[in-house]
Amino acid sequence: MTLHRDDEASKMGMWIFLFTELLLFGGLFLVYSIYRHKNPDPFAHAGSELDVFIGTINTIALITSSLTVALSITAIQKNKPKLAIGFLWLTIVFALVFMVNKYFEWGAKFEHGLFPGQEHFMSIDKGEQLFFFLYFFMTGLHGLHVVVGSILLGFVIMRIRQKRVTHDNFVFHENGGLYWHLVDLIWIYLFPLFYLIK
Amino acid sequence: MWVWVALLILTVITVSAVLVDLKNFIVFAALFIATIKATIVAVYFMHLKFESKIISIMLILTMVVFITFILLTFVDYSYR
Amino acid sequence: MTDLIQKEHLNFFQDKQGRKGIFAWLLSTDHKRIGLMYLYSIMVFFLVAMALGFLMRLELIKPGKQIMEPETYNQLFTLHGVIMIFLFIIPGIPAVFGNIILPLILGAKDVAFPRLNLFSYYLYVVGALFALSTLVLGDGPADTGWTFYAPYSVRTGTNVSLSVLAAFILGFSSILTGLNFLTTIHRMRAPGMTWFKMPLFAWSTYATSWIQVLATPIIGITLLMIIAERVLGIGLFDPALGGDPILYQHLFWIYSHPAVYIMILPGMGIISEIIPVFSRRRIYGYKAIAYSSLAIAFIGYFVWGHHMFTSGMSGQARIVFSLLTFLVAIPSAIKVFNWIATMYKGAIDMQPPMLWAMGFIFLFTIGGLTGLVLGALATDVHLHDTYFVVAHFHFVMFGGTGYAFIAALHYWFPKIYGKMYNIKRAKTAFWITITGFMLLYFPMFIAGFKGMPRRYYNQLPHFQVENFISTVGSWVLITGIILMITNIVIGVRKGHKIGKNPWNGLTLEWQTDSPPTIENFDEIPTVTEAPYEYKS
Numbered sequence: 001m002t003l004h005r006d007d008e009a010s011k012m013g014m015w016i017f018l019f020t021e022l023l024l025f026g027g028l029f030l031v032y033s034i035y036r037h038k039n040p041d042p043f044a045h046a047g048s049e050l051d052v053f054i055g056t057i058n059t060i061a062l063i064t065s066s067l068t069v070a071l072s073i074t075a076i077q078k079n080k081p082k083l084a085i086g087f088l089w090l091t092i093v094f095a096l097v098f099m100v101n102k103y104f105e106w107g108a109k110f111e112h113g114l115f116p117g118q119e120h121f122m123s124i125d126k127g128e129q130l131f132f133f134l135y136f137f138m139t140g141l142h143g144l145h146v147v148v149g150s151i152l153l154g155f156v157i158m159r160i161r162q163k164r165v166t167h168d169n170f171v172f173h174e175n176g177g178l179y180w181h182l183v184d185l186i187w188i189y190l191f192p193l194f195y196l197i198k
Numbered sequence: 199m200w201v202w203v204a205l206l207i208l209t210v211i212t213v214s215a216v217l218v219d220l221k222n223f224i225v226f227a228a229l230f231i232a233t234i235k236a237t238i239v240a241v242y243f244m245h246l247k248f249e250s251k252i253i254s255i256m257l258i259l260t261m262v263v264f265i266t267f268i269l270l271t272f273v274d275y276s277y278r
Numbered sequence: 279m280t281d282l283i284q285k286e287h288l289n290f291f292q293d294k295q296g297r298k299g300i301f302a303w304l305l306s307t308d309h310k311r312i313g314l315m316y317l318y319s320i321m322v323f324f325l326v327a328m329a330l331g332f333l334m335r336l337e338l339i340k341p342g343k344q345i346m347e348p349e350t351y352n353q354l355f356t357l358h359g360v361i362m363i364f365l366f367i368i369p370g371i372p373a374v375f376g377n378i379i380l381p382l383i384l385g386a387k388d389v390a391f392p393r394l395n396l397f398s399y400y401l402y403v404v405g406a407l408f409a410l411s412t413l414v415l416g417d418g419p420a421d422t423g424w425t426f427y428a429p430y431s432v433r434t435g436t437n438v439s440l441s442v443l444a445a446f447i448l449g450f451s452s453i454l455t456g457l458n459f460l461t462t463i464h465r466m467r468a469p470g471m472t473w474f475k476m477p478l479f480a481w482s483t484y485a486t487s488w489i490q491v492l493a494t495p496i497i498g499i500t501l502l503m504i505i506a507e508r509v510l511g512i513g514l515f516d517p518a519l520g521g522d523p524i525l526y527q528h529l530f531w532i533y534s535h536p537a538v539y540i541m542i543l544p545g546m547g548i549i550s551e552i553i554p555v556f557s558r559r560r561i562y563g564y565k566a567i568a569y570s571s572l573a574i575a576f577i578g579y580f581v582w583g584h585h586m587f588t589s590g591m592s593g594q595a596r597i598v599f600s601l602l603t604f605l606v607a608i609p610s611a612i613k614v615f616n617w618i619a620t621m622y623k624g625a626i627d628m629q630p631p632m633l634w635a636m637g638f639i640f641l642f643t644i645g646g647l648t649g650l651v652l653g654a655l656a657t658d659v660h661l662h663d664t665y666f667v668v669a670h671f672h673f674v675m676f677g678g679t680g681y682a683f684i685a686a687l688h689y690w691f692p693k694i695y696g697k698m699y700n701i702k703r704a705k706t707a708f709w710i711t712i713t714g715f716m717l718l719y720f721p722m723f724i725a726g727f728k729g730m731p732r733r734y735y736n737q738l739p740h741f742q743v744e745n746f747i748s749t750v751g752s753w754v755l756i757t758g759i760i761l762m763i764t765n766i767v768i769g770v771r772k773g774h775k776i777g778k779n780p781w782n783g784l785t786l787e788w789q790t791d792s793p794p795t796i797e798n799f800d801e802i803p804t805v806t807e808a809p810y811e812y813k814s
Contacts, residue, residue, distance in 0.1 A: 126513055
């Protein structure tokens with residue numbers, strides 16, 4: 001079967017997939033907005049338990065990682081595969097920074113008994129329970145996407161090495177970048193909604 | 199490069215805005231700034247500026263549908 | 279020389295693309311083979327769900343217990359709904375005819391992402407197996423109704439998590455299929471085929487695909503939340519734990535209402551293909567029908583609240599949703615008028631596809647109009663959760679999409695298999711089926727109007743007549759369906775060979791061989807005319 005190469009189609013397919021991811025998280029944002037409307041004070045109180053500093057560091061990490069992945073695509077377009085790979089590794093490093101921070105944040109909550117199912121959690125105000133459940137579910141789902149995105153970028157690195165991604169044929173790289181930017185985009189909304197609530 | 203700087207500035211604005219007591223308005227302000235950041239990421243980092251217009255139209259329609267989901271649901275909850 | 283040409287011209291059944299035995303099917307990325315794999319799987323599941331319906335009607339033949347316990351009855355109607363909706367009607371026309379016919383009708387060699395297509399099929403199979411496994415595992419199938427309303431779905435001990443996980447997986451199959459078709463339609467139309475020279479089946483597939491892509495993720499995430507609530511005991515939707523059950527309903531119906539447009543739009547697309555061919559007339563109002571498909575998809579996103587009029591939403595919300603529901607009826611009505619206008623003064627050829635298509639128009643109109651009765655707030659309060667609703671959705675989903683599916687099967691059968699089925703037997707099957715259909719479902723309007731609740735294992739004596747007629751109708755209907763399927767199967771095995779274009783269709787698929795080769799077209803055609811240009 002001889003199918004001609006169509007980069008526009010590949011990109012369109014990835015964009016449509018991104019729309020589905022937006023709607024997937026969107027459902028959770030809907031739940032969050034309704035329950036915040038119904039429980040403004042418990043949400044504010046629970047939100048103040050989150051560390052704004054770490055959240056801000058994470059935001060900066062992801063935004064910077066978006067920059068580095070965009071730079072990696074510019075590099076491959078200019079036929080500089082080594083530079084491209086370098087920027088991709090940098091992106092993955094920022095992703096790791098993000099995940100490590102997350103690990104410590106979650107760990108701290110766990111120690112305070114605030115994870116759904118733990119005894120202390122079951123005893124706090126219902127509104128706060130909802131906040132923390134949504135916090136763990138949404139940042140968890142987001143974290144999963146950070147991991148998947150990193151693995152995807154790893155594949156891009158591999159393909160550059162294998163010369164399957166070149167300055168002539170980099171739509172796979174672009175699509176990986178698009179997925180990565182989605183991860184950043186979701187965090188851009190998660191951050192104010194969970195961390196900057198008073 | 200400048201895109202990155204702009205994003206960082208906006209982040210700083212969002213964080214500091216929280217220190218000002220705006221009560222309910224803070225939600226809209228934070229979401230508004232987040233939307234500006236998101237638009238910048240989409241247009242520049244994700245190259246929407248240089249892609250075929252059809253993708254931008256699809257994105258806008260998708261967002262319209264999603265926002266309407268939230269608005270219609272709030273028509274229920276706001277009036278109970 | 280002729281030998282060489284004949285060897286290269288293998289049709290897609292013969293051309294195994296280097297694979298052996300069953301792997302020629304299971305590993306094929308050819309859209310026609312994938313479509314047929316979907317067809318055979320879907321037919322099996324349809325028959326299972328039909329059998330469940332048969333058993334339900336046996337129980338309801340008269341008041342009192344007949345053959346099963348009440349709990350079993352709840353599980354039957356749940357599984358009947360889950361299978362019919364998630365395994366038959368939602369995938370149905372897109373997965374079978376979208377896959378087999380869309381590239382042909384666009385003049386393309388395949389869909390945009392053939393391997394993703396095969397992956398979608400496997401997701402479908404895995405989801406189906408999960409759903410069916412609930413029959414034999416643990417406490418049996420879920421007994422919540424296919425709608426899985428909280429809080430019962432959060433508390434019941436039956437296999438809710440497994441069912442819901444199945445629906446989640448099936449949802450992804452649907453999403454990826456939609457993604458594939460959207461890209462195919464945007465990027466792979468034949469040269470000269472502008473948007474407004476595209477056949478209406480492609481338009482309706484396009485609108486459907488948008489709904490699949492944007493609405494399905496919502497139910498995906500909602501079902502995950504149900505599982506989370508069952509496993510972790512957080513109060514998302516269970517009021518005893520501080521949650522809001524109506525929020526579940528909002529989330530559920532934000533998908534499930536658009537889902538019914540996923541069901542009906544492809545069916546309408548098929549009718550738009552068949553009516554011109556068998557009236558030998560150009561379709562009336564091509565642009566109106568194309569735009570109507572988009573309008574139905576768009577407005578359809580915003581009417582979900584009409585499933586919740588009696589659940590406790592605010593008055594303002596109910597009014598808004600009722601108004602939007604009336605709006606969405608308009609484009610559907612436009613289509614019905616246009617089909618009939620196409621037939622007016624046409625040379626009607628009463629072949630089996632046309633019979634099923636006309637059956638569609640008749641039954642869908644009844645279903646659609648009764649939908650308006652339900653969409654009006656005042657009448658819905660009386661009719662919600664009665665058999666009126668059951669009748670309404672069977673008229674639109676079965677009389678509508680189901681009949682369109684069967685019509686498509688009879689229409690494109692010669693193209694897919696290169697043979698023809700027995701026409702007389704096909705027509706007989708149609709008449710038996712539609713008689714059984716009316717006997718089975720029409721009395722339900724009456725019973726519902728008189729107040730008979732749905733999903734009830736037992737019935738009051740004053741609903742007895744309607745129920746009895748209904749059950750007898752189910753026997754007639756099943757006879758018709760079995761005759762229809764048997765006829766098709768005989769046609770596949772022993773039908774007589776037929777040429778490329780037995781119906782004299784004017785769309786591109788009729789230019790390919792019957793059955794088509796793997797690559798569909800030796801040379802991609804260039805399109806100059808609008809479709810359906812019959813010279814009258």
